Amino acid sequence: WGLRLCLLMLCPKTPCMSLSLLSLTTSTTYAVCTQRLRTLTQKRWPLLVCPQRSTLARPSITANKAGWNNPRLRVLDNGGGDTEQQNHKDQQQRLSAAELQELLSSSDAGARNPIGNVGLFLSIVAITWSVFQVVLASPLSNQLLPGSVVNNSRQIHLAFAIFLAFMAYPALKSSPRDYIPIQDWIMGIAGVFIALYGYFFYQKIVQSGGLADDVDKWFALVGLLLLFEGARRALGPAMAIIATIFLLYVFFGSSTVFPDVIRWGGASLKKAMSHMWITSEGVFGIALGVSTKFVFLFVLFGALLDKAGAGNYFIKMAFGALGHLKGGPAKAAVVGSAATGLISGSSIANVVTTGTFTIPLMKRVGFSSEKAGAVEVASSVNGQIMPHVMGAAAFLMVEYVGISYVEVITHAFLPATISYIALVYIVHLEAVKNNMPTLGNRVVSMGRTIGGMAAFFVGFAGLCYGVQYPVRAITNVVPNSGLILSALVFLAYAGLLYVAASVPDLEADDPNAKEVELPVVGEIYKAGLYFLLPIIVLVYFLMIEQKSPGLSAFWATMLLFVILLTQRPLKAIFRGENALVERFKDGVVDLLQGLIDGARNMIGIGLATATAGVIVGTVPLTGVGQDMADLVEFFLADGRRRGRAGCAVWFDCAADRGSPVCLLLWHYGRCDAARWFGQFCSRCRIRW
Numbered sequence: 001w002g003l004r005l006c007l008l009m010l011c012p013k014t015p016c017m018s019l020s021l022l023s024l025t026t027s028t029t030y031a032v033c034t035q036r037l038r039t040l041t042q043k044r045w046p047l048l049v050c051p052q053r054s055t056l057a058r059p060s061i062t063a064n065k066a067g068w069n070n071p072r073l074r075v076l077d078n079g080g081g082d083t084e085q086q087n088h089k090d091q092q093q094r095l096s097a098a099e100l101q102e103l104l105s106s107s108d109a110g111a112r113n114p115i116g117n118v119g120l121f122l123s124i125v126a127i128t129w130s131v132f133q134v135v136l137a138s139p140l141s142n143q144l145l146p147g148s149v150v151n152n153s154r155q156i157h158l159a160f161a162i163f164l165a166f167m168a169y170p171a172l173k174s175s176p177r178d179y180i181p182i183q184d185w186i187m188g189i190a191g192v193f194i195a196l197y198g199y200f201f202y203q204k205i206v207q208s209g210g211l212a213d214d215v216d217k218w219f220a221l222v223g224l225l226l227l228f229e230g231a232r233r234a235l236g237p238a239m240a241i242i243a244t245i246f247l248l249y250v251f252f253g254s255s256t257v258f259p260d261v262i263r264w265g266g267a268s269l270k271k272a273m274s275h276m277w278i279t280s281e282g283v284f285g286i287a288l289g290v291s292t293k294f295v296f297l298f299v300l301f302g303a304l305l306d307k308a309g310a311g312n313y314f315i316k317m318a319f320g321a322l323g324h325l326k327g328g329p330a331k332a333a334v335v336g337s338a339a340t341g342l343i344s345g346s347s348i349a350n351v352v353t354t355g356t357f358t359i360p361l362m363k364r365v366g367f368s369s370e371k372a373g374a375v376e377v378a379s380s381v382n383g384q385i386m387p388h389v390m391g392a393a394a395f396l397m398v399e400y401v402g403i404s405y406v407e408v409i410t411h412a413f414l415p416a417t418i419s420y421i422a423l424v425y426i427v428h429l430e431a432v433k434n435n436m437p438t439l440g441n442r443v444v445s446m447g448r449t450i451g452g453m454a455a456f457f458v459g460f461a462g463l464c465y466g467v468q469y470p471v472r473a474i475t476n477v478v479p480n481s482g483l484i485l486s487a488l489v490f491l492a493y494a495g496l497l498y499v500a501a502s503v504p505d506l507e508a509d510d511p512n513a514k515e516v517e518l519p520v521v522g523e524i525y526k527a528g529l530y531f532l533l534p535i536i537v538l539v540y541f542l543m544i545e546q547k548s549p550g551l552s553a554f555w556a557t558m559l560l561f562v563i564l565l566t567q568r569p570l571k572a573i574f575r576g577e578n579a580l581v582e583r584f585k586d587g588v589v590d591l592l593q594g595l596i597d598g599a600r601n602m603i604g605i606g607l608a609t610a611t612a613g614v615i616v617g618t619v620p621l622t623g624v625g626q627d628m629a630d631l632v633e634f635f636l637a638d639g640r641r642r643g644r645a646g647c648a649v650w651f652d653c654a655a656d657r658g659s660p661v662c663l664l665l666w667h668y669g670r671c672d673a674a675r676w677f678g679q680f681c682s683r684c685r686i687r688w
Helices: 002-010 016-042 083-093 097-109 116-137 147-151 153-168 182-195 202-207 214-235 237-251 269-278 286-308 310-322 328-341 347-364 369-385 392-401 405-433 446-466 468-477 482-501 521-544 549-574 580-622 624-655 661-667 671-678 682-687
Strands: 058-064 067-076
Touching: 116 153, 116 286, 116 549, 116 580, 147 153, 153 182, 153 214, 153 286, 153 580, 182 214, 214 237, 214 269, 214 580, 237 269, 237 580, 269 580, 286 310, 286 347, 286 392, 286 521, 286 549, 286 580, 310 328, 310 347, 310 446, 310 521, 328 347, 328 369, 328 405, 347 369, 369 392, 369 405, 392 405, 392 580, 405 521, 446 468, 446 521, 468 482, 468 521, 482 521, 482 549, 521 549, 549 580, 580 624
Parallel strands: none
Antiparallel strands: 058 067
16 A cells, blocks of 8 residues: 555656556455455354265364454364364354344444444434435425525535434444444534524525625535544545545645645635535535435335345245255355345345355355355345436436436346356356355256246336336326225235235244244245235336336335235234234334434435535536646546657667566656666667
8 A cells, every 4th residue: 555655645646646546446445345244144144065976175273372353264174073063153153033133234324333222313313304204205395384495405414314324333443332432422412503503504505606705604514524434434544645635625625735736725714614515516416316316215215125125035936946956055146135226225235134044055055254254245236326226326327327216227138137147157167166055955957047047036026017017007097096006905915915924924934043934936936926016016106107216215115014014914814813003013113223324324325425526516616627637638648649659669678678667667658777788778878
């Protein structure tokens, strides 16, 4: 890092700058991914003995004398011996499912979970945030909410995100997890007040023409510092550092440190803070507006659907279809992540849903910890580009580029499909190369497996497209048919739930069990068919009715509210059980927990979009956008000039069998070193 940063500072105007940036970015990405994979795959997860091949070399995680903070990987080949001792060690190292969920979700929703009255208060705040966003996205938002609240929804959105960031994310690794320090309370409350500054002092800002005065600029500066600190806690230091660099460019743009082509006069503190915090060009710009209008509803939709049980259903279906193949757990992880990507645009949420079950099973059939984590991470990251619920970047494209969300998901479908097919193929090659065993004793032909999966996805796509015809027939007969269509959707839900009640509920399997029984697709597919209804509703409003993404997600979320509240009591009725009140209470708890999970998953996204507003707001303030074309032309012209001259010298050296080291140095601006090396080549010496 030090060498690359020095190169970057010493030669900012040469092509070496691009190489340094590329190397630095690659190193940063590798370091972050390596640390995350070690946390996910090597911290405490055990590797169980494969029953089909007792002589298989089994890597296991063992703790050294320093404890769990420095795990080491060693390869054991027991050959069937010392099994009891190894199982005893595995039992000591094994985490419960709740601990695994906490380990994974802490990256996305915060590692702090206070209990008691404080925990209850924070849960109420999270539920309030989710309910506010749902009401804001509803068609009756203008009737249910005051106009001032609707107009300042971005400020309210950021206030919730900043407050929960300081409550849920500790400042340091050594900070307490079971209670909230007083300084975090102070920063959280201060962040709420400053985020709502434009709402509280709206008349004052309007009367001043949207310009900050001497008091406003200091509040805005403190607000930016709190925003960067919250982003550092929730997202890591990278986003905050980048935004700080852009902010320094705003203040010190006239410095000779910057190239002439992007140098400008610099802005005063009052002007910069007015632009970044008071107006809608900076923090409260388009990026935060996208998070407020669209992203929250889709994140909440995924959290509620997962809480209803859809995530467990998808992963069981994937394992039932692919678990019997070579490398079956890895293939099931890819397909399960693709199915989860249909309902969730969060990579970490995808890992939480599928990784806690698939990674131990992948390790069980012979995948190393690194490869198991790599397969799961690659599959989960691709979920961001898997329609119909995509990552936040898709909604930013909608706003900045000015295209519809339908067009984005239409163009994203083919790359997403190809990427998952490629992942399945890579996993298959890895399994065949290492002759990995299979899980279970079931024998199903490859053609039948592929044909069944293709039939399911094609049938589901046809159902999503064909539902428009009966809907149009009803609307043509009855113009105001909203209640009729809602009743028909509920009847379809009740019918599918009746079918689901005829089979046992799907319980989460223990991947650490000695024997894993693969589910039979023909027996479990009935248990979750009603989970497809919210997805069909979302696709219908997006693709057929061409409604806005926010309104489409609102109607799908409303159906999920009904499902979470009624699925347990209705199943009890269909099964002849009597504990209806208890089942309804369980449904209410599931709904509230889903609202909390959706709000906690949105903390990082809300802060990321607000911090990105500082980067985006720098462009119109400094005028660097107008100089971008000149900057690109400058580098292109410089590259063409150096390329032509470099080719001439290269051919001269090649004809005389000289060393081309001097060419590379000269090409990247190191003329003195090139002259020194050039003394060994007669052609270069003559040219110099």
